[in-house]
Amino acid sequence: MQVGELIARMEYEYGYRFQQGDVLLIGVNDQGMGGPQAVLPIEQATVEQQVQGIHEEVLPMVHRDYRNLIMVRYEEFDYHETNGFHDQFTASLDDHPGGFEVVAQYKVDQNRQLYQGYMDQQWASPGLRWTMPGKLPDVSAQMRELGYKEPASSEAEYLRSFQPHPEPGFQPLDQEQEVSHLNRLAPRVSVEVARHALATTASTESIEQQAKARQTLGHLVAYDEDARDAVAYDASISPAKKDALVETYRQAPAKQRPALAAAAGAAWMMSGGGLKAGRAIMAHAYQSTRPSDRALVTAAEVATTRAHMRPEEIQEAFGKEIGTDLEAAEAAHQEWERLYSSTTTQTETETVVETETVEEPDQMQLALEHQMNQPPAPVASSGPEVD
Amino acid sequence: MNQRSQAVRDLLEAVRAKGFDPGPDGPPPDRCWHEAQVEVGDPAQYPSVQESQES
Structure with a gap:
């Protein structure tokens, strides 16, 4: 399975389309299996709060079996970005006893173009670079076959499907x-x-x-x-x-x-x-x-x-x-x-x-x-x- | 009157056995950061990811 396909399938696992600003973490183990995942909407918190949140709530669950992380950010591609989240998050892993490591990272822009990141040490300013984009695969047919529903258009819409119906569907026993x-x-x-x-x-x-x-x-x-x-x-x-x-x-x-x-x-x-x-x-x-x-x-x-x-x-x-x-x-x-x-x-x-x-x-x-x-x-x- | 059923008491005992104090009943306090949505995937559905990472 290509990583792009794995990434595309995650929206079906979660039940909704990811939004610009979300960060997806996927745990992988030595066999390269996809494991626990987490989606972090970052627009409502500072980078420090998000990193803290990942450490408190996400990593303990990922730690069960998976120490290598694939990180996917949903945001507009910007060659001159500061990589604040990436830098702070990867630095924070250095001190974590779990030995986590971000082994690959990707970006998905609003046109669903997929970019892969890589570390480039050759140029005058070494650092994270991005490949030319490819289209995020369409996995809808195979996911339908596996029994998944089409993802909701947003997380909010998805969560509405767990709220009570406006009117009760049955009444208490009246006899x-x-x-x-x-x-x-x-x-x-x-x-x-x-x-x-x-x-x-x-x-x-x-x-x-x-x-x-x-x-x-x-x-x-x-x-x-x-x-x-x-x-x-x-x-x-x-x-x-x-x-x-x-x-x-x-x-x-x-x-x-x-x-x-x-x-x-x-x-x-x-x-x-x-x-x-x-x-x-x-x-x-x-x-x-x-x-x-x-x-x-x-x-x-x-x-x-x-x-x-x-x-x-x-x-x-x-x-x-x-x-x-x-x-x-x-x-x-x-x-x-x-x-x-x-x-x-x-x-x-x-x-x-x-x-x-x-x-x-x-x-x-x-x-x-x-x-x-x-x-x-x-x-x-x-x-x-x-x- | 005990306000916890036997099954709940069994579960809380397992939580304590993990070295964690369950604390009082009730929802957790609000966090200042936007919480993560965590799911546990099925590894069997995701074979051979590592190979494609290297491509």
């Missing part, structure tokens, strides 16, 4: 009998009903069943902290469930939004998702009147941004006691059918028939996990972050 029944479920069953609701939200194409699943999920996440934690964990190891949980938070009625934002925000952070999008979600959780919602997102944020734990480490620690209780899962499945049999469509009827023979993939997976007597293995958090 007193149903609410009362859910609230009286045994704790372990309640947790499994919530997990089942999330799985349904992520997988069903039935609009009616999805709405019911979101109502149930919203109710239980707001009512039962263990259910909230279990769905946050499930979503952190499954991109489809994470997307479903984020969308449920966005559609939630105001009363349930903080609890769902806590679950979705924690899942987002624990999956290794981008920091700004995570914080856009978690901002709604920090408004929760339930202290444990605030505690959950604080823990997820601290583990990621301060303790610099890998997604897999966070998932393992958080999910230590969130195993799968097969009996509770079976009871939850029966509760689900009992509660929502009236909304069953033809497609759902076929599903019910399948589950009675315990052949549904979820049930098989649960049985396997139970047999191994351990929580579900974390799934790699990589892949497209497309919401």
